[in-house]
Amino acid sequence: MRVDLEIIGDWIKPGSRVLDLGCGxxxxxxxxxxxxxVTGYGLELSIEKLIKCVExxxxxxxxxxxxxxxxxxxxxxxxxxxxxHTLQAMRHxxxxxxxxxxxxxxxxxxFPNMGYxxxxxxxxxxxxxxxxxxxxxxxxxxxxxxxxxxxxxxxLCEELGLRILDREIVDSDHRSGALMRLLPNLMGEAxxxxxxxA
Amino acid sequence: xxxVLPPDSVGLVTPQTLAFEEPLELxxxxxxxxxxxxxxxxxxxxxDRSNAVLICHxxxxxxxxxxxxxxxxxxxxxxxxxxxxxxxxxxNRFFVVCLNNLGGCRGSTGPTTxxxxxxxxxxxxxxxxxxxxxxxxxxxxxxxxxxxxxxxVIGGSLGGMQVMQWAISFPNLLRHAVVIAAAPKLSAQNIAxxxxxxxxxxxxxxxxxxxxQEHGVVPRKGLMLxxxxxxxxxxxxxxxxxxxxxxxxAGKINFGFDVEFQVxxxxxxxxxxxxxxxxxNTYLLMTKALDYFDPAAEFDHDLSRAFAETSAEFLVVSxxxxxxxxxxxxxxxxKALLDADKRVTYAEIESSHGHDAFLVPIPDYMTVFRAYMxxxxxxxxxxxx
Numbered sequence: 400m401r402v403d404l405e406i407i408g409d410w411i412k413p414g415s416r417v418l419d420l421g422c423g424x425x426x427x428x429x430x431x432x433x434x435x436x437v438t439g440y441g442l443e444l445s446i447e448k449l450i451k452c453v454e455x456x457x458x459x460x461x462x463x464x465x466x467x468x469x470x471x472x473x474x475x476x477x478x479x480x481x482x483x484h485t486l487q488a489m490r491h492x493x494x495x496x497x498x499x500x501x502x503x504x505x506x507x508x509x510f511p512n513m514g515y516x517x518x519x520x521x522x523x524x525x526x527x528x529x530x531x532x533x534x535x536x537x538x539x540x541x542x543x544x545x546x547x548x549x550x551x552x553x554x555l556c557e558e559l560g561l562r563i564l565d566r567e568i569v570d571s572d573h574r575s576g577a578l579m580r581l582l583p584n585l586m587g588e589a590x591x592x593x594x595x596x597a
Numbered sequence: 598x599x600x601v602l603p604p605d606s607v608g609l610v611t612p613q614t615l616a617f618e619e620p621l622e623l624x625x626x627x628x629x630x631x632x633x634x635x636x637x638x639x640x641x642x643x644x645d646r647s648n649a650v651l652i653c654h655x656x657x658x659x660x661x662x663x664x665x666x667x668x669x670x671x672x673x674x675x676x677x678x679x680x681x682x683x684x685x686x687x688x689n690r691f692f693v694v695c696l697n698n699l700g701g702c703r704g705s706t707g708p709t710t711x712x713x714x715x716x717x718x719x720x721x722x723x724x725x726x727x728x729x730x731x732x733x734x735x736x737x738x739x740x741x742x743x744x745x746x747x748x749x750v751i752g753g754s755l756g757g758m759q760v761m762q763w764a765i766s767f768p769n770l771l772r773h774a775v776v777i778a779a780a781p782k783l784s785a786q787n788i789a790x791x792x793x794x795x796x797x798x799x800x801x802x803x804x805x806x807x808x809x810q811e812h813g814v815v816p817r818k819g820l821m822l823x824x825x826x827x828x829x830x831x832x833x834x835x836x837x838x839x840x841x842x843x844x845x846x847a848g849k850i851n852f853g854f855d856v857e858f859q860v861x862x863x864x865x866x867x868x869x870x871x872x873x874x875x876x877x878n879t880y881l882l883m884t885k886a887l888d889y890f891d892p893a894a895e896f897d898h899d900l901s902r903a904f905a906e907t908s909a910e911f912l913v914v915s916x917x918x919x920x921x922x923x924x925x926x927x928x929x930x931x932k933a934l935l936d937a938d939k940r941v942t943y944a945e946i947e948s949s950h951g952h953d954a955f956l957v958p959i960p961d962y963m964t965v966f967r968a969y970m971x972x973x974x975x976x977x978x979x980x981x982x
Contacts, residue, residue, distance in 0.1 A: 440935070446944065446961045453942055453968040456975075458910075460931060460943045470928065471935060 402575070403509050404430060406567045406591050407481065410507065411435055415478035418442065418503060420464055420495075421485035424451035432457070439477060442468075465490040468498040477503040484589070486510045488542040497559055500596040505564065509591045512568070514548030514584040533588050549584040556594065565593035605681045606673065607639040607664035607688050614704060617737055621699075624889075627724040630713060634738055635660050635704030636696040639680060640688035642744070647977050649744045650686060651735060651771075652676065652695040653752030653759035656827070656883050657875055659703035662695040663688075676753075678958040685966035690974045691748065699734050700726045700882040708878030709810070721807025721878055728755075728890045732762045736770065749773035749973045750909075753955035754922065755883070758890045761930070764907040765892050773973045774909040775966075778919055778955040780926035781900050781933065782891040787921065790830055791884040794823035798877050807878055820877045821868030828867045833918035833951035893933075900933035911941040912969045914962065916954035942969065 404427055411417070413435045419428050422441025431437040441459040443449045452459035462471060464485070480503030486492050487510050499506035511533045512518075518529035528538040536543060547555070549568070556563055568579040568587030579586040602608050612635050621629045637660045642649060652662050654675070663680035665673055680686045680693055697705040700723060708723040715722075739747065750763045750771045757779025764774045780787070798804060801819030805812050832840075841860040856862045896902035911934055915927035924945050934941040946962045948954040954962070 440941075446946070446965070449942075449944060450961075450964050450968050453912075453965060454971065456972055458940045458942050460935075460941070461945045462943075471932060473936065476935075 403591050418477045418480045420482040425457040428457050472502040474501050481507045483509045487546050492545050506594045512549050512587045513546045515588045560597045561594045562597040567591040605683050607681050610664040612637050623730045624727040632706035634696050639693040642692040649692045650749045651747050653756035655754040655756045660695050660697040698731045702876035702879040709876050728762045747771040751775040753777040764909045768906050768908045771909045775912045777914045780922040788888050797822035816877045817872045820872050824871035825864045825868045830921045831952040835949045901936035904937040913943045916946050916948040919952045921952040
C-alpha cells in the first residue's frame with residue numbers, strides 16, 4: 400500500500416462520507432471502503448479510468464475538475480474531500496481548494512514538492528526543468544501546470560484562510576523520516592495535508 | 598436479412614400478448630376497462646426469479662428490442678446492439694423483458710385497437726397516457742410474469758424517463774436504474790418541436806380529427822413531416838455534415854424543388870418509412886407523454902425530493918452532441934440524485950451521433966454499460982435481491 404494512502408487512511412474516521420477528486424481507478428476509495436467502511440463518490444474525467452471504477456463497484460461521476468465542484472455538490476456534503484496528486488494539474492488550484500473545504504468538513508491534499516533538493520539541483524546546477532521519479536514529464540508535455548513547493552502551498556493556505564490540521568512529508572517511495580520532518584521543503588518529495596476552513 | 602444468425606444475437610423471437618382484465622385508472626381521470634400488452638422476452642428467468650430486467654422503449658420503439666422475427670427480416674430489433682449473449686445486457690445472465698407501451702400501435706392496446714365499449718377502433722378517443730400510467734401497467738406486467746423485483750430497469754430517451762418514474766413510483770421493486778440520454782422534464786424548446794410535429798399531423802387533410810381509419814386513409818404527409826422534423830433533432834449538426842455534407846443526388850443543381858441534396862432524400866426516406874411503422878394517433882399520444890413528464894412537479898419542483906425515497910442504484914449516461922436531451926439535462930438528474938445522497942454513476946460519452954447515439958454501439962458507451970451490467974449481475978449472484 401502506498402504510504403500516502405496509508406497516511407490518509409490513518410486520518411479518516413470509519414464510516415465517513417468521502418469525495419475523491421480525480422479518483423483514477425478508485426484505488427483509494429476501494430481501499431477505504433474495505434478498511435473504513437466509507438461511502439461516497441469519485442470524480443474522474445477519463446472514461447477509461449471511470450470504467451475501472453464501475454467495475455470496482457464505486458459510484459463515480461465523469462466530470463472535469465476545472466469546471467469546479469459547485470455544479471455537482473452543495474456545501475457541507477462530505478466529511479472529507481480528498482485530492483491526491485492532482486492539484487498541480489488544475490487550472491485553478493486556489494478555487495478548487497476553497498471549494499474542497501466548503502463542500503467537505505475537511506480536505507486532504509497531496510502534491511509533489513518542487514522544493515525537493517533533487518529538483519533544486521536539476522534546476523540550479525543543470526539549468527533544466529527537473530524530471531524526476533515523482534515528476535516524470537518533460538516541460539513541453541506535462542499535465543502539471545501549477546507546481547509548487549511546500550512553502551508555496553502553506554502560503555496559499557494562509558492567504559485562503561485554510562487551517563492546516565496535519566502535515567506529512569514523504570519521499571518518492573512515500574516513506575517519511577526525521578530529516579524530512581526537519582527540512583520538509585528541501586527533503587520532502589511529496590506532501591500530504593489535512594485542512595479545514597479557518 | 599441474415600442468412601445465418603450472428604452468435605451474439607438472441608436469434609429468432611416470438612412476441613406474446615398478455616391480457617389484463619382489471620381496469621387501469623389513468624392520470625387523466627379516465628379508466629381503461631381492460632388492455633393487452635405485447636411483450637418479448639430474451640434469456641431465461643433464473644430459479645429465484647431475481648435476474649429479470651425491464652427495457653422501456655422510446656418515442657417510436659416497441660417490444661421488438663432484439664433478435665429477428667424471421668429469417669426474412671431486414672433488420673434486428675431496435676436495441677440489438679445492446680441485448681444478446683455477451684452484449685451489455687447479456688442474455689446469458691439476464692431475463693430481458695420488453696413491451697409495447699399502452700397507446701402504442703404494435704399490438705398493445707392503443708388507438709388502433711377496438712374500444713370494447715363502442716365496438717369501434719379507439720382512434721383519437723384513446724385516452725392520453727402518461728409515463729406514470731405506463732409504469733403502473735408495467736408493474737402489473739411484472740406481477741403477471743411472477744417477478745417480485747427487477748434486477749434493473751433500463752431505457753433511453755423517453756425510455757429513461759420511465760426508468761426514473763419506476764424508481765420514484767415503486768422504489769422497492771427495482772435494484773438498478775439505467776437512465777440513458779434522458780431529461781428530468783422537457784424544455785420549452787423540446788415541447789415546441791413536439792407541437793410543430795403535432796400541428797403537421799393535424800394539418801393533413803387526411804387526418805379527419807383523428808378518425809382517419811374510419812375514412813380508410815392515413816395522414817401520411819403530416820406524419821412524414823413530423824418524423825422529418827423529429828429526425829433533425831435526433832442528429833447532430835456534425836453527424837449530418839459527416840453523413841451528407843452538401844452532396845447532390847444528381848451531382849449538379851437542377852434549379853427545382855425535387856430532391857436534390859442527399860440530406861433531403863434521407864429525411865424523406867425516414868419520413869415515409871415511419872408512416873408504415875407508426876400510427877398518427879399513437880405518435881400524438883407519445884409526444885404528449887413526453888411533454889407531461891415532470892416527476893418533480895409533485896414535490897414542489899424539487900427533483901432531489903422526488904428521488905428522496907428511491908432505493909435503486911443509478912447509472913446515468915449522456916452523449917456530448919445530443920442537443921435534444923443534452924448532457925446538461927442528464928447532469929440535472931445526477932445533481933438531484935447526489936443531493937438526495939443516492940448511489941449514482943454518471944458517464945458523458947464522446948459521440949458525434951446526437952440523440953441517436955443511445956442506439957449506436959459506441960465502444961466507450963458499450964464498455965461502461967457492460968461494466969455496470971456486470972455489477973447488476975454480481976448483485977444477483979451475491980443474492981442482494
